[in-house]
Amino acid sequence: MSRPFPAAAFLPSAGLRPCVVLSCIGASEGDMNLVRSLGLAGVPAILVAEYAEPPARLSRHCSDFVQVPLFSEQPEALLQALRRLAARHGGPLPVLASADPDLEVLARLLAQGASDCIVSTLPDPDLVRRLMDKTEFDRLAAAHRLPVPRTFAPTSLAEARDAAERLRFPAIVKPATPQAWCQSPGLPDAVRRAKALRVDHVDELMALCAQLLPLGATSLVQEFIEGPDEEHFDVHAFIGRDGRAQAVFSGRKWRIWPPHAGSGCLVESLNEPRLEALALDILARIGYRGIANMNFKRDCRTGEFLLLEINPRVSQWGILTTRCGVNLPWLAWRDAQGLPAPDRAPPVRAGRWYVNGLKDLRAVRQYRAEGLTRWSDYLRSLLRWPLVCQTLSLDDPRPALVLTSRWIARKMKASRQSPRRRPAEDPQTPRHP
Known part of the structure; x- marks a missing residue:
């Protein structure tokens, strides 16, 4: 019997081992996307965060929450929290990183032998180190003749x-x-x-x-690779422990924040076989395992795709990948449990769009100041359909509702606290003595 990818949201199944999602301060997109992706596959998500109110905690897919302040600076505190969770759930749990700071601390704990409480979802710790240190990555690229600038x-x-x-x-x-x-x-x-x-x-x-x-x-x-920001492409893939590519997805960044050197804030899902084949070949050359988030830019003079970096974690807009039928966190969870991979790769839904509303608006303001776009172009881009929003989700509305209400409350409080301006005097109105 074939094992297709999960397509619809459903409640966590009884008896499934949970997955831990790390959430460092200042990187709320990745953890929200991980929690939702796991929840859509029925996997309970335990959020371990540096701060008390991460937006992902509001998601209906967050089954438990643990705060460990400043764990990215204090790895021992995170290790003790993970050991308590492992004891509560009867053994080590898969742990997923959502951004670079928690990826660094997770790789460090694994390198120190924390297998008593962590089931690794990462490549070999030494490869993680070489990918995160761009000097080391440059040497890796030279050794394997990777197409890099x-x-x-x-x-x-x-x-x-x-x-x-x-x-x-x-x-x-x-x-x-x-x-x-x-x-x-x-x-x-x-x-x-x-x-x-x-x-x-x-x-x-x-x-x-x-x-x-x-x-x-x-x-x-x-x-610098010649070409505008819309020549930035990403490939997201999952390589199982047996070295087989279980899924691959490609997307094009039409706008990024910050412009010219940031993450995608308006992204389109693609069917780009040439780029995906190149990406999988690169991963095979370096012996990669796990979730890969690969950043490319196409040289507008030659049409060649050049690799900028490989991140051993999900993308900040990875929820688009999940909504297009490629649930990488679920695959990582299955692989960590030793479960067999799905018998067939998921069909990718191309032509879907992702927007991070606030960051995209900031990006458009800067692009417009540089003469690269117009407000009419921005408004038309928001009419693309189907559109996946970073925070707003009809099947998980609470984060957007709570965050919006908090934003309104802050604005109202600031308005009440700001000194009221006196109305300007009419120069023709005589003053009282």
Whole structure:
């Protein structure tokens, strides 16, 4: 009998082992998408979060909640919480990371041998480290001849000058690890918060490196791939422990936040066999296992897809993947339980759209300021159908309702607290003495 993918939402089945979802501060999209994806397949989701009120806690699919403050900085506290959950549920549980900080701490715990409470859903810890450290990823790409843009990892201003002489500008400068810039307090806030920065000539590159390198903010310099933001594509895949690709999905980012160096906020699901075949070949070359979120950009001059990075976790817009019939968290849960893979790959529903409303609006404002879009284009894009929203979901409405009511309450409170303006005086009205 074939085992198809789950298609409709239903209540968690009695006796199914739950899956733990990690939720760090500042990354609420990934955890919401994981909780909903697991719930749609009937898998109980236990949310372990750094803060008390993550939006995913409001989901009807969240079966339990545990707060572990600052676990991304205090791995031992997370380890103890996971051990308590394992004891309560009779053994180690699968754990899924939703963003880079909790991915880092999860990989660290697994490398230290936390198998008494964690069933790994990740690739080999050493491969995770090499994928997250972009300097190591550059070496990995060179060793396996992966199709990546030309990249340099300067450690001094002299090396940065040497890279500048060999680069074709414009170029992109990015942190070597997810936390490399944000953990450098001497940097300007705009740099610390950036995922990547574009430099258009040598002087710009050297000025930026003069800020970064003396502080030990390890960085990569990479040739810019010609083309607008809509040339960014993602491939999401799951590779089982036996090395077989159980599912693959591709999407095109029509808008990203922050523009030019961010995550997709308006995305279309695709049927892109050439890109998907390339992605699976890359994963096979490096011996990858687990959920893969692969970022590509198509060079508008050559039509070639170039790999930017491989994230061993779900995408921030991964709920579109699930709604298109490819439930990667469910596959990871099954694989962690030692259950057989579905007999056939899921049919992907191409032509569906995803929007993250608030981030997309911010992106449109910046694109418009740069002359890259118009408000009429933005409004037309919201009429695409079917449309998957990040927070609003008709089969799980509580998060959107509660978050909207809280937003209204904050606005009303701010309005009451702000000093009232006195009406302007009519210059023709005489003043009282």
